[in-house]
Structures are given as C-alpha cells and as structure tokens.
Amino acid sequence: MSGLEGIAGLSLACNVMQLISFGHEAISICRRIHESGSPEPGLSEHAESLKAVCDGLENSLGKRPTPVATAAPTAAATRAPTMEKRLLDLAAKCIKNARDLEEEMKFLSPSQPGKLRALVAAPKILWRKRRLERLKGNLDDAQKVMDTSILERLFARVEALYQANNQGFSDLSQELQEFITDHAASNSILRNAIETQTKGIQDHVTMESSKTQNEIKLHVSLKLSSHEISIKNHVLSSARDVQDTFSQRMTSREDSKAKEQAYQQLLKSLKYPGMNERRNQVSESHPRTFRWIFSDTFRFSDSDSDSDGESKWLTEDDSSTHSDEPADVDTTSIRSEESVESSASSRSSTRSLRPTEPPPWDSFIDWLKDDTRKVYWISGKPGSGKSTLMKYIESNDSNINNRELAIRFLSHYLWRPGTFMQQSIKGLLCSLLHQVLSEDERIAMEVLKRQPYISRKDADTDWTARELETTLIYVLRNSACLHLVLLDGLDEVADTPDEGVGRLLCLINDLVTSNRVKVCVSSRPEPALKRELEKHPMLKMQDLNNRDIRLLTRERIEAMQVDANNYTTNHLSNLICGKAEGVFIWVILVLNSLKRGLDNYDDMDTLYSRVKSLPKDLTKLYKEMWSRLKEDSDLYRRKTVLLFYMAMEFKTDPERAIIWHGNANLLGLAISTDDEMLESFMSSHGWELPDTELLWQKWYRLGRKLPAMCAGLLNITEPEEAFSSPNDYESKFKPWGKTGIDFTHRTAIDFICNSEEGKELFGPYVPKQDDLLSRAIKTDLILLVA
Structure with a gap:
C-alpha cells in the first residue's frame, strides 16, 4: 500500500512539473504573441522569402528556350533537362509547404493585438504545435534538397562550358593552336622573368634600404651625439649664466642694501635735535599778507602817505x-x-602811472631772474616779520616755479635763544646738507663714493664745520637743480671765535660762487651786516x-x-x-x-x-607791560626772573632738549622753580618723590598764572583749554609732558638779559649759573623717576 502511494506521489509530482512546463511555454507564447502578434515572429518572414525565391526560380526555368541539338550531345547536356524538371518540382513543393505554413500561421495568429487575444491564442498554438513543427520541418527539408540540386546544376553547367571550350580549341587551326600555346608559354616565360626581375628589385631595394637605413642611423647617431654635446654645453653655459646672474643680482641687492644703509646713516649723521624747531615755531602769515613779494610790477598810491610823508607803493x-x-x-x-x-x-x-622816484624795494622776482645778482637781503627792525616772510616765501614755492623758474628751496632759521647747534654755522651746514641729500639720493651716492670715510660718520659730532662746508659746496655745484637758499636771522648766529657774523658772510660768498645757487638772507640792520649786504638787492620790512x-x-x-x-x-x-x-x-x-x-x-x-x-620802542613797551602788573615785591620779582632764566636754561641745553623732546616743558619749569619740592626731593631721609596729584597741581597752577606773571613775555604753546577746569586731574594731566613754553619773541629775551631797562628791573634777582644748573639736574631726576 505504501509503495503505490509513493508511485502515485511521484506521478502527481511529474504531472505538476509537466503542468508548470506547459504553463511556462504558454506564458512564453503569450508574451511572443503580445509583443509581435505571431507565435513564431521570424517563421512567417522566412517562409515568405523562400516562397519568393521559388517563384523566381520557376519563372526563370519556365522561360528558358529549348537548346539546339548538337551533333554529339554531352552527358551534362543530356542531364540538364532532367535536373531542371527536378528543380521545378522542388520549387513547386517548397511553394506548397510555404503556403501551408503561411496559412497555419494566419490561423494561429490573433486577428487583433491584445493581452486577452494572446491568452486565447496560446492554447490553440499549443494544441497545433506538432502540425506547425511538421510544416516547418517539411519546408526546411525541401529547401535543403533544392539547395543541393542548384549546386548540382551549377556544376553540370560549368563542366559543359569546360568541355565546350576544349572542343572549341580542338576545332581551331593548327597555327592558331600553336600561337595560343606559344603565347601561353611566352606568358609563362614573361611571368617567370617578371618574377625574377621583381625578386631582384626587391633584393636590391632591400639591400639599399638596409644600407640607407644604416647610414641614416649612423648620421642620426652622429647628429644626436653632436646635439647632445651642444645641448649639454648650452645647459652648462646657461646654468653658469643663471648662477652668475643670480650672484650678480644678490651682490647687487646686497650692494643696494649697503648703499641704502650708508645713505640713511649719512642723513642720520647730519640731523641733530631741534634742527627744524625754529622753522616750526615761526607763525604762519595772514592769508592776505605778503603777496607783494611775488609781484612783478608796482603802482603808486598818491593819496596815501605815512605820517612822515613817504609815498606808498602797491603791487x-x-x-x-x-x-x-x-x-x-x-x-x-x-x-x-x-x-x-x-x-x-x-x-x-590808485593811479597806474609810475612816479618819478624809484620804488623803495628791489623786486624779488626780478632778482630771481637775474643771473648776475646772487644775494637778496630782507632787512627789518626787530619784530617786523622777517622770519614770517621767509617762511611765506618757502611755503609758496609754487609762485616761483610757475614763472618758469625751476628752483629747489633750502632753508635754515638761526636762533640765538636755542641750543648751540640751532645758532651755529655748523648747525646751519648740517641742516642745508641734510635737505639737499634727502631730495637727491644720486648726489649723495656720489659723495659717498668720492669720500668713503663719510660712511663711518653716525652723528653730527663726527663732522667738522670745514667738512660740512666743503661737502655742501660740492653738492650744490654738481646738483642738477637750481637752489634758492633761505637763511633767516643772520644776526642770531652764535657769537664765538669760530662763528660770528664775519664767518657767516664768508660762507654766503662761498655758496654763491656756484652759478646754480642764489641766497636770500634776513636780519636786523646791524652795522656789520649792513656794511656787507646793502650793496645787494634788498627790501626793508618796516617800509612795506x-x-x-x-x-x-x-x-x-x-x-x-x-x-x-x-x-x-x-x-x-x-x-x-x-x-x-x-x-x-x-x-x-x-x-x-x-x-x-x-x-x-x-x-x-x-x-x-x-x-x-x-x-x-619795543624795549620801552616791554617795560610798560611789566609796570602794569603792579607787582613790585622782591619775592614776586625774584620768582618771575627765575622763571625767565630757567626757561632759557631749558631751551639752550641740548641734552635736556633730547629728554624733553626739544621743548622747554611747563611741568619742568614748575618743578625747577618750586624750592620746597626740590628740597624735599633731596632731603637727608632719601629721595622723596612727589605724587602725581601734587605734580598736577603745580603744573596746573603755573599754567594758569604764567601769562599774567610774565607780562606776556613768556607764553604757553599749548591751548589754554588744558587749564580751563581744575576737576578731573587724571584726564587734564595727560598732556603734562608735552605742554611747552616759549618766549614771545627774541626781543623779549633781549629785554630781559641785555637792555638797560631789563637790567634795572631784574638785575638784582638774576640767579647764578650754578643754581640754574642744580635746579635743572634735580628737575631731570624727578621727571626721569616720577
């Protein structure tokens, strides 16, 4: 019982597999019908093509004429009708099979496309599959037989043609046959000769080609070797050139750097503290003043006159x-x-007509245009504005250069109240030489090349006045520019054995020996200066x-x-x-x-x-201003005189000028004139430093009282707003190290130190030089450690 059940199970499995296979085949057929509309897409086309070929074959064989009977027909000729008849039968059979296959395909293919019709047609196709395969096999068999018959017929026709050619050759005359034979032999000989010659040519060409190739290789090798050597030499030469160029550039760069360092050191050696201080202190002129200095023409105002009746000239x-x-x-x-x-x-x-008398001054512009006159003198009373006019000329160089006078300006302002360098000829030479070399590096390099030892100088103390003068004259003579040298305050030059007015006038004469230099000077009309300068073009400030x-x-x-x-x-x-x-x-x-x-x-x-x-008179005016203070007590006058002399001490000490940025300092003045603070600082208990608030109070009080105490002879150079309020000393005290002081004018110093009126007022209260120096040193110490 169990054995039968196993067989039944196997049978069921086989049926299932067969059903699955049938389903797969049906699905494939359905897919082909759905996609192409036919169960065998290529079969119909193949059948139609074969049918068309067979139809053509029938027509070709059916229309052939009946061949003419020959005397002795060959075997091929005898077989030809039989073969053609058989071909016709095969063609008819192929046509019949193709038609049957075509009808079967039409029967199996759905009339319209669609999935449902494809599903309906699939079982029909499976049911008639054997018939379809049989029709397809019959068509293939008939095609193969027909192909074989066609090949057989072609062979028979080729054989018949061969026999016909042989028969035709036999029917030719003997001479023609011999000719053809000889011709064929000649062709064979010619072909052999051509082959031999061709082989010889090939061998020769091969040999020559090999020879040429060897020569080319040799030539190319020689050329490559030559070029390789040339390239190596060129590369080595280029590398050396690049290395040399790089070395030269590095050397040039190092030389340029060394030259620049030498140039900067040269300029540094010429600059001293406070070199431009006096120029910066000279006040700017009123915007509408001094225009007349650059005018070419004059006109006379006949209704205007001075109190002494002098006529006035206008530009x-x-x-x-x-x-x-x-x-x-x-x-x-x-x-x-x-x-x-x-x-x-x-x-x-104002009339445009000129009067008969000459103008009271020499035209500055005409003097600039005149190559024969080298010096121009601006003369004037003390305080008449000479320095301001000189600064106006320097600041308005465009008014000169716009007149086709390409001139470069150099200037220096001598200052008797300043340091020794600020009032000396050596300081003047340093200043002028520094200006020239700063604007012309080329001439500076020439100087360093001409005098190499100059490169070792690094301070103004390394120069002698003679070296400076010689170098300056050389530079001015060899410069490409014309120079106008403005020298202010000739009367303020240091009065020492090596300096003085006489030495300064000699220097001016040496400068103007060059055709490329003109000198404009200003001074008071002191006898020594007037005697030398009045022969030159000039003007008097007080007259203009x-x-x-x-x-x-x-x-x-x-x-x-x-x-x-x-x-x-x-x-x-x-x-x-x-x-x-x-x-x-x-x-x-x-x-x-x-x-x-x-x-x-x-x-x-x-x-x-x-x-x-x-x-x-200025001196009497200063005395009048002092008398208006109505402070004649000894203590008050002694305090004021101490302020005056300490201010002069601070201004004339070059070391102190460095410490205090070149300015007399209000805080230093307050400390140096405060006896109590100085004694406390130097007490036996050790240095007692004043605190910041105390210093500020001293600074603030002196700043408030100074203008009144000194009768306007000593002024603060900072805005008065710094002393407007005593509150918030922290913020107000910030400018304490920069609040400077200065005398109203050099005439104020002359009044205090040199005039009879000043000696009468202040003589008994003038402090000793030792006391001034002691106070200055103590003040320096306090400011340095505070």
Whole structure:
C-alpha cells in the first residue's frame, strides 16, 4: 500500500512539473504573441522569402528556350533537362509547404493585438504545435534538397562550358593552336622573368634600404651625439649664466642694501635735535599778507602817505585785494588821531602811472631772474616779520616755479635763544646738507663714493664745520637743480671765535660762487651786516608791511567783538598801525594788551587811551607791560626772573632738549622753580618723590598764572583749554609732558638779559649759573623717576 502511494506521489509530482512546463511555454507564447502578434515572429518572414525565391526560380526555368541539338550531345547536356524538371518540382513543393505554413500561421495568429487575444491564442498554438513543427520541418527539408540540386546544376553547367571550350580549341587551326600555346608559354616565360626581375628589385631595394637605413642611423647617431654635446654645453653655459646672474643680482641687492644703509646713516649723521624747531615755531602769515613779494610790477598810491610823508607803493595783487575792502578803511597809509577827519578822506585813489622816484624795494622776482645778482637781503627792525616772510616765501614755492623758474628751496632759521647747534654755522651746514641729500639720493651716492670715510660718520659730532662746508659746496655745484637758499636771522648766529657774523658772510660768498645757487638772507640792520649786504638787492620790512599790519589789526579787533561803531574801530586800528612803525611784534603785544583790557571790562575810551600811551620802542613797551602788573615785591620779582632764566636754561641745553623732546616743558619749569619740592626731593631721609596729584597741581597752577606773571613775555604753546577746569586731574594731566613754553619773541629775551631797562628791573634777582644748573639736574631726576 505504501509503495503505490509513493508511485502515485511521484506521478502527481511529474504531472505538476509537466503542468508548470506547459504553463511556462504558454506564458512564453503569450508574451511572443503580445509583443509581435505571431507565435513564431521570424517563421512567417522566412517562409515568405523562400516562397519568393521559388517563384523566381520557376519563372526563370519556365522561360528558358529549348537548346539546339548538337551533333554529339554531352552527358551534362543530356542531364540538364532532367535536373531542371527536378528543380521545378522542388520549387513547386517548397511553394506548397510555404503556403501551408503561411496559412497555419494566419490561423494561429490573433486577428487583433491584445493581452486577452494572446491568452486565447496560446492554447490553440499549443494544441497545433506538432502540425506547425511538421510544416516547418517539411519546408526546411525541401529547401535543403533544392539547395543541393542548384549546386548540382551549377556544376553540370560549368563542366559543359569546360568541355565546350576544349572542343572549341580542338576545332581551331593548327597555327592558331600553336600561337595560343606559344603565347601561353611566352606568358609563362614573361611571368617567370617578371618574377625574377621583381625578386631582384626587391633584393636590391632591400639591400639599399638596409644600407640607407644604416647610414641614416649612423648620421642620426652622429647628429644626436653632436646635439647632445651642444645641448649639454648650452645647459652648462646657461646654468653658469643663471648662477652668475643670480650672484650678480644678490651682490647687487646686497650692494643696494649697503648703499641704502650708508645713505640713511649719512642723513642720520647730519640731523641733530631741534634742527627744524625754529622753522616750526615761526607763525604762519595772514592769508592776505605778503603777496607783494611775488609781484612783478608796482603802482603808486598818491593819496596815501605815512605820517612822515613817504609815498606808498602797491603791487597789482595788493590793489585788487585792497579794492574789495570797505571804503572807509581802504587805505595803506598810517594815520594818526589828528589826521582822521572823515571816512571819505581815508579812501585811496590808485593811479597806474609810475612816479618819478624809484620804488623803495628791489623786486624779488626780478632778482630771481637775474643771473648776475646772487644775494637778496630782507632787512627789518626787530619784530617786523622777517622770519614770517621767509617762511611765506618757502611755503609758496609754487609762485616761483610757475614763472618758469625751476628752483629747489633750502632753508635754515638761526636762533640765538636755542641750543648751540640751532645758532651755529655748523648747525646751519648740517641742516642745508641734510635737505639737499634727502631730495637727491644720486648726489649723495656720489659723495659717498668720492669720500668713503663719510660712511663711518653716525652723528653730527663726527663732522667738522670745514667738512660740512666743503661737502655742501660740492653738492650744490654738481646738483642738477637750481637752489634758492633761505637763511633767516643772520644776526642770531652764535657769537664765538669760530662763528660770528664775519664767518657767516664768508660762507654766503662761498655758496654763491656756484652759478646754480642764489641766497636770500634776513636780519636786523646791524652795522656789520649792513656794511656787507646793502650793496645787494634788498627790501626793508618796516617800509612795506604797513598794509599787512592793517589787515591783521582789523581782523584781530573784529575778532575781539569790540562794542563800538565802525568809525571808532577804524580810528583805533589807524592809531595802532601808526604807532607800530612796521613792527609786527609790537602790534601783537598791543593787541594782546587790548584783549586783557576787554577781559577786565575796559571801555573804548580806556582802551584808546592805553594804546595812545604805549611807547613805540619795543624795549620801552616791554617795560610798560611789566609796570602794569603792579607787582613790585622782591619775592614776586625774584620768582618771575627765575622763571625767565630757567626757561632759557631749558631751551639752550641740548641734552635736556633730547629728554624733553626739544621743548622747554611747563611741568619742568614748575618743578625747577618750586624750592620746597626740590628740597624735599633731596632731603637727608632719601629721595622723596612727589605724587602725581601734587605734580598736577603745580603744573596746573603755573599754567594758569604764567601769562599774567610774565607780562606776556613768556607764553604757553599749548591751548589754554588744558587749564580751563581744575576737576578731573587724571584726564587734564595727560598732556603734562608735552605742554611747552616759549618766549614771545627774541626781543623779549633781549629785554630781559641785555637792555638797560631789563637790567634795572631784574638785575638784582638774576640767579647764578650754578643754581640754574642744580635746579635743572634735580628737575631731570624727578621727571626721569616720577
């Protein structure tokens, strides 16, 4: 029972597998029908193609003409009809099988595409599969037989053609046969000869080609060797050139670096502390003053005259600017109180005609254009604005260069109250040489090459005055530029055996020996200077700056907001200008005095009376200013004189100028004049340093009191806002190391130290030099350790 069950199970499995196989086959057929519309996509095309070939074969065989009977038909000719008949039968059979197959395919293929029709057609195809395979096999068998028959027929026809050719050759004449035979033999001989010749040519070509190839190889090898050697030599040469060039560039760079270092060291050796201090201290001119210095022409104002009756000359720039001012003050004359009768009488009428007398000064521009005259002298009273004019000329070099005068400016301002270098000829030479070399590195390199020992100098103390002078003259003579040298304050040169006015004048004469140098100098009209310089083109400041003083006076009075009508203001302005006699500093001092009077609420009559009573002489004016302080106590006067002399001590000590950035310092002045602080610092208990708040209090109090204590002779160079409030000393104390002090003018120092009036006022209170030095050293120590 179990055995039968196993067989039944196996039978069931086989049926299942057969069903699966049938399903797979049905699915494949359905897919083919769905995709191509036919169960065998290529079979129909194959049958149609074979049918077309068979149709063509039937037509070809059926239309052949009946061959003409020959005398002796060959076996091939005898078999030909039989073969053709058989081919026709096979073709007909193939056509029939193809038609049957085509009909079967049409029967099995669905009439329209679609999945449902493909599913319907699949069982039909499976059911008639054997018939379809049988029709396909019949068609293939018929095709194979027909192919074989066609090959047989082709062979028979080729054999018949061969026999016919042989028969035709036999039918030819003997001569023709021999000719053909000989021709064939000749062709064979010719072919052999051609083959032999061809082989010989090939061998020759091969030999020559091999020979040529060897020669080419040899030539190429020689050329390559030659080129290789040439390339190696070129590479080595290029490498050496690159190495040499690199070495040269490195050497050149090192040389350039060394030259630059030598150049910078040369400039450094010429610069000393405070070299430009005096130039920077000279105040800027009023925007509308000094224009006349650059004018080419003059015009005469016949209605304007000085109080002494001198005529006034105007430039075109002056008259055009002058005409823009209000009519009631448009004048360049100096009028006293008695000469002012009405505003109409102060109007100036200017004629373009020149007067018969020459102008009171030599044209500066004409002097620049004249190659024969080398020196120009700007002469003037103390405080007449000589330094300001020199700075104006230097600052407006475009006015000269625009006139086709390509000139490079050099300048130096001698300063008697300054350090020795600031007032010496050596300092002057250092300054001028530094300016020239700073602007012309080429000539500096020439100097270093010409005098190699100069490269070892690193400070101004390494130079002698003779070396500086020789180098400067060489540089100016060999420079590509024209130079205008501006020397201010010849009268302020150091009065030592090696310096002095005489030595300075000799230097100027040496400078102008070069055709490329002109020198413009300014000084007071001292006898030694006047005797040498008055033969050169010149001008006198006090004769030419009346109008400039008027402009400054009017502007300052208007800025004070004086409570008066225009007539009174003009009256006061005319009075100041008339008494000034061309001295700017006198006007500045008087205007400052008026400002203090206004701060004290003086009325206009009081101010007018104050100006009217002031002396014209600067020394007497300084004395008048001092007397107005009404402080005659010995203690007060001793304190003030100490301030004056300590300020001069700080200004003239070069080492201290370095410590204090080249300026006399307000804090240092406060410490050095405070006896209690100095004694406390040097007490026997050790150095007792003052605290920051105490220092600030001393600094602040002196800053507030200094202008009044010194009667305007000593001023603070920082804004007064720094002392406006005693609160918040931390923020107010920040500028303590930079708040400088300076004398109003060199004439103030002359008044204090040299005038009879100054000696009378301050002589008994002048401190000893040892005391000044001791105070300065103690002050330095406090500032260094504080």
